[in-house]
Amino acid sequence: MKEKVLLGTVLAAALAVLSGCKNSGSLLPSISGKAGEILVVMEKPDWEDSLGNDVRDLLAVDCPWLAQKEPLYSLVNVPPSAFGDLFQVHRNILLFAVHPQLDTTGIIYQHDVWAQPQCVIQISARNSAEASAILKEKGPMIVSSIEQAERDRVIRNTLRYEEQSLYPKVAEIFGGAPHFPTGYKLRKATEDFVWIADDKQAYQDIFVYSYPVEDDPFTLEKIIAHRNEFLQENVPGMFDGTYMTTSEFFTPTLEFLKFRGRDFAQVRGMWEVQNDFMGGPFVSHSFYSPDGSRIIVAEAWVYAPQFDKRQYLRQVESVLYSWEWAKAENAEN
Numbered sequence: 001m002k003e004k005v006l007l008g009t010v011l012a013a014a015l016a017v018l019s020g021c022k023n024s025g026s027l028l029p030s031i032s033g034k035a036g037e038i039l040v041v042m043e044k045p046d047w048e049d050s051l052g053n054d055v056r057d058l059l060a061v062d063c064p065w066l067a068q069k070e071p072l073y074s075l076v077n078v079p080p081s082a083f084g085d086l087f088q089v090h091r092n093i094l095l096f097a098v099h100p101q102l103d104t105t106g107i108i109y110q111h112d113v114w115a116q117p118q119c120v121i122q123i124s125a126r127n128s129a130e131a132s133a134i135l136k137e138k139g140p141m142i143v144s145s146i147e148q149a150e151r152d153r154v155i156r157n158t159l160r161y162e163e164q165s166l167y168p169k170v171a172e173i174f175g176g177a178p179h180f181p182t183g184y185k186l187r188k189a190t191e192d193f194v195w196i197a198d199d200k201q202a203y204q205d206i207f208v209y210s211y212p213v214e215d216d217p218f219t220l221e222k223i224i225a226h227r228n229e230f231l232q233e234n235v236p237g238m239f240d241g242t243y244m245t246t247s248e249f250f251t252p253t254l255e256f257l258k259f260r261g262r263d264f265a266q267v268r269g270m271w272e273v274q275n276d277f278m279g280g281p282f283v284s285h286s287f288y289s290p291d292g293s294r295i296i297v298a299e300a301w302v303y304a305p306q307f308d309k310r311q312y313l314r315q316v317e318s319v320l321y322s323w324e325w326a327k328a329e330n331a332e333n
Contacts, residue, residue: 037092178322285299
């Protein structure tokens with residue numbers, strides 16, 4: 001009898017997601033849970049065994065490009081029998097329906113099932129080994145989906161609470177700009193460099209700069225060389241002879257991405273202040289201007305020596321993804 005009740009609970013949760021039955025968006029409650037947190041719905045024995053280890057290996061690994069260890073995501077386990085109204089409104093849900101009597105196995109991605117803006121991912125399998133196989137095969141997509149959901153929430157709040165004066169100022173120089181949330185201020189602007197700062201609690205700042213196109217512009221060496229040139233000229237340290245630059249102790253990484261029709265080269269690395277002891281993570285997006293004559297770089301960086309940095313970096317990095325070309329540029333292209 002206990003097994004039947006448990007199976008019914010698991011399948012009820014599974015069918016709610018598989019069927020796509022949900023309330024009208026206007027009636028859904030707001031999400032709960034902390035940013036960067038994932039609710040993992042899984043039986044306790046599986047959570048404490050290899051399946052749970054596989055989830056942790058995927059989602060709770062060390063977040064890259066941080067000075068100290070922080071998990072990529074914070075995980076909270078809830079068994080299916082406890083997955084009621086209180087937990088169904090969580091922002092990110094990874095739900096495992098594992099039972100030998102399941103007819104359908106695989107993975108389903110959905111949004112705004114019980115709350116909004118919500119990310120729900122369900123893995124259905126007949127046993128824990130099959131669930132692990134699906135998890136490992138679809139791991140990159142799972143991480144990408146949750147990361148995009150977290151990013152979209154930041155962008156959504158940015159557009160809702162935007163510092164309206166900043167977009168036109170930056171777009172006037174570069175033909176486009178990110179959208180900046182309330183609290184950001186223009187710290188410096190030249191004909192090819194702007195510095196937008198939010199330094200209330202931690203430094204969550206953004207640079208935008210541009211330079212003429214040259215042959216093979218998206219190599220890591222050229223991107224870093226231009227970065228160091230701009231930062232030495234525009235970002236002085238606290239003392240004479242100090243300035244921001246790229247740390248040579250950590251080798252930056254280069255990745256080519258596409259987001260909503262815009263191609264860009266993404267570089268992740270660590271910055272430091274030459275002849276000083278300040279440093280932290282950065283991420284930059286390099287891409288062509290609409291007329292193809294210049295390379296535009298939008299870069300986010302964090303300095304928060306007294307705080308965990310994972311969420312600070314995720315927040316300011318998300319602002320880069322809100323880049324939008326000015327309407328005049330859109331009309332011409």
